[in-house]
Each structure stands twice: as C-alpha cells, then as structure tokens.
Amino acid sequence: MIEAVGLTKRYGATTAVYNLTFQVRPGAVTGFLGPNGAGKSTTMRMILGLDNPTSGTVTVGGRPFRQAANAPREVGALLDAKAVHGGRTARNHLLSLAQLSGIPARRVDEVLGVVGLQDVAKRRSKGFSLGMGQRLGIAAALLGDPKVLLFDEPVNGLDPEGIHWVRNLMKALAAEGRTIFVSSHLMSEMALTADHLIVIGRGQLLADMGVRDFIAANSAGFARVRIPEDEPEQREKLSGVLAEAGAQVMPEPDGALRVMGLPLPRISDLAHGADVRLWELSPHQASLEEAYMRMTQSAVDFRSTQDEKAGLMEQLPYGEFRMPEAPAGGGWYVPPRPGENPYAGPSPAVAPSPSVSAAPTTPEDPR
Numbered sequence: 538m539i540e541a542v543g544l545t546k547r548y549g550a551t552t553a554v555y556n557l558t559f560q561v562r563p564g565a566v567t568g569f570l571g572p573n574g575a576g577k578s579t580t581m582r583m584i585l586g587l588d589n590p591t592s593g594t595v596t597v598g599g600r601p602f603r604q605a606a607n608a609p610r611e612v613g614a615l616l617d618a619k620a621v622h623g624g625r626t627a628r629n630h631l632l633s634l635a636q637l638s639g640i641p642a643r644r645v646d647e648v649l650g651v652v653g654l655q656d657v658a659k660r661r662s663k664g665f666s667l668g669m670g671q672r673l674g675i676a677a678a679l680l681g682d683p684k685v686l687l688f689d690e691p692v693n694g695l696d697p698e699g700i701h702w703v704r705n706l707m708k709a710l711a712a713e714g715r716t717i718f719v720s721s722h723l724m725s726e727m728a729l730t731a732d733h734l735i736v737i738g739r740g741q742l743l744a745d746m747g748v749r750d751f752i753a754a755n756s757a758g759f760a761r762v763r764i765p766e767d768e769p770e771q772r773e774k775l776s777g778v779l780a781e782a783g784a785q786v787m788p789e790p791d792g793a794l795r796v797m798g799l800p801l802p803r804i805s806d807l808a809h810g811a812d813v814r815l816w817e818l819s820p821h822q823a824s825l826e827e828a829y830m831r832m833t834q835s836a837v838d839f840r841s842t843q844d845e846k847a848g849l850m851e852q853l854p855y856g857e858f859r860m861p862e863a864p865a866g867g868g869w870y871v872p873p874r875p876g877e878n879p880y881a882g883p884s885p886a887v888a889p890s891p892s893v894s895a896a897p898t899t900p901e902d903p904r
C-alpha cells in the first residue's frame with residue numbers, strides 16, 4: 538500500500554502539490570488523474586524518494602521508499618520512458634539494471650517476452666519508436682517482480698493494440714494482489730482500466746473514489762421527450778404530469794423536454810395515461826469525460842488563447858478546492874443542454890413555464 542499524508546511540495550514560488558492525503562491499496566488499479574501540471578509526476582517522484590516533500594509524508598508498505606531493504610523487488614516504476622542509454626541494446630539496458638539489483642539474467646528474457654520486445658532485444662534502443670520505448674520502460678519496472686508498481690502515463694505513444702495490452706497488463710498485475718498506481722490525462726482510458734480513481738488539480742485532491750461511484754455520481758442520465766410541434770398545450774400538460782410524478786423537467790431549445798428522475802417506461806405510461814402523443818422518447822447519458830473536464834476546469838494551468846473560456850475561469854487559491862455536494866436527485870453534474878459547450882460551467886436553472894413546476898435546482902458550481 539502507498540500512503541500519503543498531508544503531502545506538499547513547493548519549488549520556490551510554485552506549489553506543485555498541496556496537502557495531498559490518500560491511500561493506494563493492493564489488488565486494484567488506482568488511476569491518478571489530473572490535467573497538465575496538476576502535480577502527478579511530482580507526487581510519483583516523492584513516492585519513489587526522488588524528491589523530498591516540503592511537508593507531509595509518503596510511505597510504501599509502511600516505510601519511506603528510501604528505507605526499503607531491496608527497493609527494486611518492492612517497487613517498480615515507469616516515470617520517463619526516454620531515460621534510457623540509447624546506445625545500449627534493449628537486453629543490455631535491462632541486464633545492467635538487473636545486475637545492479639542482483640536479479641538473474643533469465644528474468645531479463647522473461648520480461649522482454651512479457652512486453653513483446655523479444656524480437657528486437659538486440660537492437661539499440663535509440664532506434665525505438667515511442668511505443669517500443671514505453672514497452673522497454675514497463676519491462677524495467679517489472680524486472681524485480683515488485684509488489685508495488687507506479688506508471689506515469691504508460692500509454693503515451695502507444696497504438697490502440699498497445700493501449701489494450703497495457704490495460705490488460707495492469708489488470709492482470711492487480712489481480713495478482715499488487716498495488717498498481719497509474720497516472721493519465723485520459724478519463725476515458727482510466728474508466729476502462731482503473732478500479733479506483735484519485736483526481737487532482739493544481740496539486741490538490743478533487744476526488745478519491747471507486748470508478749463505479751465516480752460514474753454514478755458524475756454522469757447523470759436523462760430522457761429526451763418530443764411532442765408534435767403544433768400541440769404546445771399537450772407539451773404543457775405532459776410537463777405537469779411528469780413533474781407531479783416527481784420528474785425534473787427542463788425545456789430544450791428545440792422544443793423537446795429533458796426529463797430526469799423517471800425511467801423511460803414510466804414516462805411512456807404517464808404520456809399514454811394523459812393521452813399525449815410522443816414523437817421521441819430517447820435515453821441519454823452525459824459522458825464521464827465531460828464530467829471530468831468540468832471537475833478539473835478551474836484546475837487547468839495551460840489554456841489556449843483561442844479557448845473561449847480563457848480568462849473566464851477564476852482559479853481558486855490553494856486550500857479552497859472542495860468536492861461539490863451531490864444534490865438529492867443524483868449526481869452534481871447536470872448535463873449541458875444540446876448545443877451548449879459541455880465544458881462550460883453548470884447550466885443556469887431554466888425559468889420553468891407555469892406548468893413545469895419541478896425544474897431542478899442548479900447545483901452549486903464546485904469552483
């Protein structure tokens with residue numbers, strides 16, 4: 538297990554990591570997510586004793602990494618795949634690492650096979666593609682057969698087959714009871730790979746929860762209901778009936794209704810009971826990537842001047858991030874209306890038409 542308590546790192550005036558407290562447990566893949574400059578690599582370096590915290594502590598298996606009796610057999614890491622002597626062959630690179638830690642040469646051939654580099658083992662690594670370099674870095678991390686593995690952006694530069702392979706490798710290593718901590722920018726990838734997520738922004742903890750809980754809390758489902766355009770009174774009638782049944786109903790710009798809080802068959806039955814004809818009744822799901830982008834929006838350090846949000850987002854000072862409270866009706870993330878920028882702040886509440894009595898309360902902006 539990896540355990541950070543109040544971990545803080547400052548480089549001069551830059552606070553790279555601020556007051557991080559989390560645990561990474563064995564037997565699971567824990568995704569470490571955050572935008573560029575969020576502090577993921579700095580945190581990983583501190584876990585590995587390559588950087589000293591300004592304050593706070595981080596331990597691996599209950600001890601600071603530097604006190605580990607046989608570090609390569611306890612912890613393996615891929616931090617920078619380019620940190621390789623390019624003049625050496627892949628096999629010689631791994632052999633030199635193995636000799637330093639008393640690992641037998643046959644293990645080198647074993648890990649070359651695991652990462653699929655056996656056929657290029659005698660080629661100099663300076664000719665390697667980005668993806669081959671990543672595989673070599675992963676082989677080095679696996680050399681000591683460690684209980685804890687850290688991977689900083691392991692799928693960087695890999696093609697879809699390579700990404701699939703890394704995903705399965707992480708899961709297999711976790712299934713063997715190892716502690717797997719993987720950083721990434723990609724929510725979509727982590728949603729497929731990880732069991733647990735730690736999300737940071739500007740060095741601070743934004744979320745620490747299971748992937749399923751994150752999905753349940755952040756990707757709200759809703760139904761779109763469309764009534765013939767020339768029957769506005771029917772639309773009003775249905776809005777009232779749905780609201781009475783406990784739904785949250787919002788008008789959409791194209792005249793349809795967005796309905797949250799009722800399953801589709803119930804909406805259909807209510808419409809039938811009210812004698813209202815439907816032209817559309819369709820399920821929709823706000824994407825997890827959108828929810829993640831919104832969660833980390835004010836924690837983005839670098840933004841294009843072409844970005845229409847540039848300069849509009851106020852950055853909170855350190856210590857002022859907080860997890861939003863989930864509203865009673867479900868996740869805090871209300872999906873954008875069609876045509877709206879999904880990465881903008883939460884939608885303002887729509888003034889309900891007289892019979893749309895249950896328009897939802899807009900959740901508080903987390904930033």
Ligand SMILES: Nc1ncnc2c1ncn2[C@@H]1O[C@H](COP(=O)(O)OP(=O)(O)OP(=O)(O)O)[C@@H](O)[C@H]1O
Binds near residue numbers: 551576579580
């Ligand atoms: N050695 C250093 N000296 C000064 N500042 C640093 C140093 N290392 C990191 N930083 C700063 O700390 C912050 C966090 O950087 P870090 O590389 O840990 O983020 P990251 O989440 O890994 O980013 P990326 O996804 O782009 O790799 C950034 O503002 C970065 O510029």
